[in-house]
Amino acid sequence: MASGVTGNSGPGGEHSVSKTSAVTGTGDASTGDQAKDGAARGEGTGRSHGYEELFERVRRRLQAQVGPEIFASWFGRLKLHSISKSVVRLSVPTTFLKSWIHNRYLDLITGLFQAENPDILRVEIVVRSATRGSQTIAPAEAGAQAGRTGVQTPANDAPQRMPRVALASAEAGRARPAAGTNPVMGSPLDPRYSFETFVEGSSNRVALAAARTIAEAGAGAVRFNPLFIHSRVGLGKTHVLQAIAAAAIASERAPRVVYLTAEYFMWRFATAIRDNNALSFKESLRNIDLLVIDDMQFLQGKSIQNEFCHLLNSLLDSAKQVVVAADRAPWELESLDPRVRSRLQGGVAIEMEGPDYAMRLDILKRRLAAAQAEDPGLVISDEILDHVARHVTASGREIEGAFNQLLFRRSFDELTIERIDEFLGHLVKAGEPKRVRIEDIQRVVSRHYNVSRQELTSNRRTRVIVKPRQIAMYLSKTLTPRSFPEIGRRFGGRDHTTVLHAVRKIEGLIGEDTKLAHELELLKRLINE
Numbered sequence: 001m002a003s004g005v006t007g008n009s010g011p012g013g014e015h016s017v018s019k020t021s022a023v024t025g026t027g028d029a030s031t032g033d034q035a036k037d038g039a040a041r042g043e044g045t046g047r048s049h050g051y052e053e054l055f056e057r058v059r060r061r062l063q064a065q066v067g068p069e070i071f072a073s074w075f076g077r078l079k080l081h082s083i084s085k086s087v088v089r090l091s092v093p094t095t096f097l098k099s100w101i102h103n104r105y106l107d108l109i110t111g112l113f114q115a116e117n118p119d120i121l122r123v124e125i126v127v128r129s130a131t132r133g134s135q136t137i138a139p140a141e142a143g144a145q146a147g148r149t150g151v152q153t154p155a156n157d158a159p160q161r162m163p164r165v166a167l168a169s170a171e172a173g174r175a176r177p178a179a180g181t182n183p184v185m186g187s188p189l190d191p192r193y194s195f196e197t198f199v200e201g202s203s204n205r206v207a208l209a210a211a212r213t214i215a216e217a218g219a220g221a222v223r224f225n226p227l228f229i230h231s232r233v234g235l236g237k238t239h240v241l242q243a244i245a246a247a248a249i250a251s252e253r254a255p256r257v258v259y260l261t262a263e264y265f266m267w268r269f270a271t272a273i274r275d276n277n278a279l280s281f282k283e284s285l286r287n288i289d290l291l292v293i294d295d296m297q298f299l300q301g302k303s304i305q306n307e308f309c310h311l312l313n314s315l316l317d318s319a320k321q322v323v324v325a326a327d328r329a330p331w332e333l334e335s336l337d338p339r340v341r342s343r344l345q346g347g348v349a350i351e352m353e354g355p356d357y358a359m360r361l362d363i364l365k366r367r368l369a370a371a372q373a374e375d376p377g378l379v380i381s382d383e384i385l386d387h388v389a390r391h392v393t394a395s396g397r398e399i400e401g402a403f404n405q406l407l408f409r410r411s412f413d414e415l416t417i418e419r420i421d422e423f424l425g426h427l428v429k430a431g432e433p434k435r436v437r438i439e440d441i442q443r444v445v446s447r448h449y450n451v452s453r454q455e456l457t458s459n460r461r462t463r464v465i466v467k468p469r470q471i472a473m474y475l476s477k478t479l480t481p482r483s484f485p486e487i488g489r490r491f492g493g494r495d496h497t498t499v500l501h502a503v504r505k506i507e508g509l510i511g512e513d514t515k516l517a518h519e520l521e522l523l524k525r526l527i528n529e
C-alpha cells in the first residue's frame with residue numbers, strides 16, 4: 001500500500017496538501033472523491049483562501065453554538081483538510097477526537113456549512129498524519145500497543161514515523177509499575193491494599209467476588225459495568241478498589257489502568273485547564289482499559305461533572321471497565337449531575353456491610369502477623385485480640401486504629417483488659433452510628449402497619465396507606481440526610497412538596513397525639529436495631 005504524506009501540518013495548511021490519506025469513519029478517505037478534491041481545492045489560487053474564510057465563519061458559528069468551553073475542548077485542533085464542491089473534510093489529530101466529533105457534532109457542523117454554502121452535501125472528519133492502511137492510534141494507545149508487543153512502528157516515511165516511534169519507545173521503555181506508583185496516571189496505589197490482605201466475610205463477599213472477576217477479566221472482558229461499590233466509611237472500599245487496580249496491572253491483561261480519587265480527578269482537571277492541556281488530559285483518560293474512581297461522593301462542580309460524564313459515557317460506550325466507590329448508593333448521590341447518576345445506576349451496585357466478629361478477629365490477627373514480621377519479639381495475647389474484636393465493631397478502620405493503639409501502648413503500659421477498655425473507650429462506646437437507609441425505614445414501617453412496600457410507594461390514597469406513607473416520609477427526613485426531592489423520588493416519584501406536606505403533618509400530629517409519638521419512638525428503635 002502506498003503511504004500518504006501529509007506534507008504540511010502547519011496551521012491552516014492541511015487543505016493545500018496535494019497528496020493526502022486519512023482514516024475516516026467509513027474507511028480510507030482516498031476514494032474517487034479525493035481526486036476531485038485535489039482539483040476542486042484549486043491549490044495556490046484564491047479559492048483556497050476563500051475556503052479558509054468559509055471554514056473560519058463555520059468555526060465562529062460552532063463556537064457560538066456550543067460555547068467556548070466545549071469548543072476549546074473538542075474543536076480547538078480541528079482544521080480544514082480539503083474541500084470540494086460538495087464535500088468538506090476536516091482533520092483532527094487523533095482517532096478518538098474524530099469519532100467523538102463524528103458521533104456527536106457531525107450533523108451540527110454539516111448544518112453550519114450548509115448554512116454558509118447550500119452546495120455542501122457532506123462533511124467528513126479525518127485523522128491527520130495517518131498512514132494509509134494502518135490504523136491511526138492515539139498516543140497512549142500507540143505507546144501501550146508498542147509496549148505490549150515490543151513492535152516498533154514501521155518506517156513508512158520519516159514525517160510520520162518520527163513522532164510515533166518517539167511515543168512508542170517512551171512507553172515501551174517504561175518499566176513495569178512499582179508498588180505505590182501508577183502506570184498511566186492517577187493517585188498512587190498503596191502496596192498494602194491487595195486482595196491477599198483483604199479479609200473476606202459475609203458482609204463483603206459479593207463485592208469481593210465482583211472485584212476479583214474484574215481484576216482477572218482483563219481488557220475488553222467487561223462484566224458488570226460500571227461496578228459500583230458502596231458502604232459507610234472505613235469498610236474497605238479503597239482497599240478493594242486499589243486491589244482491583246493492582247491486580248489488573250499485575251495480570252497485564254488490562255495494561256492501561258487508572259485509579260483516581262474523585263478529588264484527585266478534580267485537581268488534575270483544574271490543573272490541566274490552568275496549564276492549557278485539558279485536551280490531552282482527557283484523551284489520556286479515554287485511552288485506558290480500566291478506570292477506578294474512589295470517593296465518588298466528592299465529585300463536585302458543574303463543568304467537572306460534565307467532563308466526568310463525557311469520560312464515563314465514552315468509556316462505557318467503548319466497553320471499557322469502570323469501577324466506582326462511594327459512601328452511598330448511586331441513587332443517593334444527590335450532588336451528582338443526574339446524567340452521571342443515571343449512568344452509574346446502569347451497572348451493578350453492591351453494598352459492603354460492617355465486618356462480623358470473625359472478620360474483625362481475622363483483621364487483627366493479620367495485623368499482628370504483619371507487625372511480628374518486623375518485630376519478632378512482639379506478643380499480644382489471643383484474649384486481648386478477642387476482646388478488641390468483640391468490642392470494636394464499627395469498621396476495619398476502627399479495628400486498625402485499635403490495633404495501632406495496642407502497639408503504641410504496650411511499650412510503656414501493661415496491656416490488661418481494663419487498661420484497654422480505658423484507652424479504647426472512645427472506639428468501644430461510640431462505634432459508628434448506624435446509617436439509616438430509606439429502604440430500612442420503608443421495610444420497618446410497612447411491616448408495622450401491615451402494608452406492602454409497593455403500596456407505600458404507590459399512588460394509592462386510601463387512609464390505611466396514606467398515614468404510614470406520611471410517617472415513613474417523616475422518618476426518612478428526620479433519620480437520614482436525604483433531601484425532600486430525593487425522598488419524593490424514593491416514594492414513587494412524588495414531588496418534594498408532597499414530602500414537605502407529610503413531614504409538617506406528622507410533626508403537627510406528634511404534639512397532640514401521644515399514641516402516635518410513642519409509635520414513632522418505637523419505629524425509630526426498630527429502624528436503628
Ligand SMILES: Nc1ncnc2c1ncn2[C@@H]1O[C@H](COP(=O)(O)OP(=O)(O)OP(=O)(O)O)[C@@H](O)[C@H]1O
Binds near residue numbers: 363400
Ligand atoms: N475486610 C477488610 N480486610 C482487611 N482490611 C480491611 C477490611 N476492611 C477495612 N480494612 C482496612 O480498614 C482501613 C479502612 O479501609 P478503607 O480506607 O478501604 O475504607 P473505605 O471504605 O474506603 O473508607 P472511606 O469511606 O473513609 O474512604 C484500611 O486500612 C483497610 O485496609
